[in-house]
Amino acid sequence: MKERNKTLGEYIIEKQEEFKYSSGELSRIINAIRLAAKVVNYKVNKAGLVDIVGAAGEQNIQGEDQQKLDVYANEVFIQTLINREIVCGIASEENDDFITVHGKAGDDNNKYVVLMDPLDGSSNIDVNVSVGTIFSVYRRVTPVGTPVTLEDFLQPGDQQVAAGYVIYGTSTMLVYTTGHGVNGFTLNPAIGTFYLSHPNMQYSADGKIYSVNEGNYIHFPQGVKDYIKYCQMEEGDRPYTSRYIGSLVSDFHRNMIKGGVYIYPTSSKAPNGKLRLLYECNPMAFIAEQAGGKASDGYGRIMEIKPTELHQRVPFFCGSKNMVAKAEEFMAKYK
Numbered sequence: 317m318k319e320r321n322k323t324l325g326e327y328i329i330e331k332q333e334e335f336k337y338s339s340g341e342l343s344r345i346i347n348a349i350r351l352a353a354k355v356v357n358y359k360v361n362k363a364g365l366v367d368i369v370g371a372a373g374e375q376n377i378q379g380e381d382q383q384k385l386d387v388y389a390n391e392v393f394i395q396t397l398i399n400r401e402i403v404c405g406i407a408s409e410e411n412d413d414f415i416t417v418h419g420k421a422g423d424d425n426n427k428y429v430v431l432m433d434p435l436d437g438s439s440n441i442d443v444n445v446s447v448g449t450i451f452s453v454y455r456r457v458t459p460v461g462t463p464v465t466l467e468d469f470l471q472p473g474d475q476q477v478a479a480g481y482v483i484y485g486t487s488t489m490l491v492y493t494t495g496h497g498v499n500g501f502t503l504n505p506a507i508g509t510f511y512l513s514h515p516n517m518q519y520s521a522d523g524k525i526y527s528v529n530e531g532n533y534i535h536f537p538q539g540v541k542d543y544i545k546y547c548q549m550e551e552g553d554r555p556y557t558s559r560y561i562g563s564l565v566s567d568f569h570r571n572m573i574k575g576g577v578y579i580y581p582t583s584s585k586a587p588n589g590k591l592r593l594l595y596e597c598n599p600m601a602f603i604a605e606q607a608g609g610k611a612s613d614g615y616g617r618i619m620e621i622k623p624t625e626l627h628q629r630v631p632f633f634c635g636s637k638n639m640v641a642k643a644e645e646f647m648a649k650y651k
């Protein structure tokens with residue numbers, strides 16, 4: 317079968333033996349995410365038609381208004397994963413604490429934990445801008461058969477066994493890695509099937525797009541200010557183009573296809589940055605590195621950071637490796 321016409325289901329079966337600890341459970345996690353993505357996609361695409369947009373009136377641990385779709389997507393992904401009897405624990409941006417998942421027999425024999433941002437960029441929903449789901453998968457580190465603990469979630473990003481995102485955009489795509497490269501699957505909504513449309517996705521070493529919210533410029537560290545001015549300078553292949561959607565998944569996805577760098581730095585308003593290490597930066601970093609890109613906190617590799625809290629925030633520089641390296645050069649001057 318031609319590579320590009322392969323369905324996600326066929327691809328998962330074909331690559332089964334490549335999955336670390338190939339016991340079939342990781343495949344079942346990807347399959348669960350595939351199903352949940354289709355269910356959420358249906359709702360996201362209808363958002364403008366039914367009374368599901370607009371804040372749910374509550375706030376999540378981040379102190380952000382919960383859009384109704386946030387709540388809905390969170391419930392769909394959590395329930396789908398629980399129903400598949402494959403994970404022992406789930407952490408979500410929308411939940412203050414992690415969820416312990418017991419098997420049907422009340423056992424804790426499942427070996428994986430999933431961390432996710434069920435609907436990232438949800439503030440864009442009301443203005444019809446693409447949003448995304450981000451997920452990260454680890455093998456538990458505490459003994460199988462015992463209740464999952466916080467330790468199972470606070471693992472460095474380089475321990476991930478799988479990571480990916482769903483982008484609900486002009487088309488809906490599932491892009492993921494299990495440590496053997498990055499592949500993108502596009503949903504054919506007419507039949508509800510994901511097809512391999514972007515095999516072996518790669519970040520170019522260089523690019524001409526920088527993505528940062530320049531409205532915060534005066535609050536940025538001097539190294540970031542210097543890098544932005546470097547991007548704007550008339551020299552060589554510069555000035556670069558500034559593109560910022562305000563949706564991490566969308567900016568990341570465009571930069572992976574076209575070449576570019578995404579930066580969410582610390583600022584006087586966000587002393588640790590805004591993005592969360594466990595379910596935004598680490599999964600996107602895993603994908604970036606698997607695609608030949610680079611992911612840094614401005615000084616060192618994101619995936620080597622030892623997490624201390626479930627919802628901790630870190631500064632995030634991610635994309636074409638030479639662009640991230642250049643930004644790190646500017647940051648190093650003021651370390």
Ligand code: P6P
Nearest residue numbers: 436437438529562563564565590
């Ligand atoms: P700002 C969405 O809330 C998000 O977490 C990312 O998806 C996005 O890149 C960023 O925050 C946008 O934040 O402060 O620039 O609006």
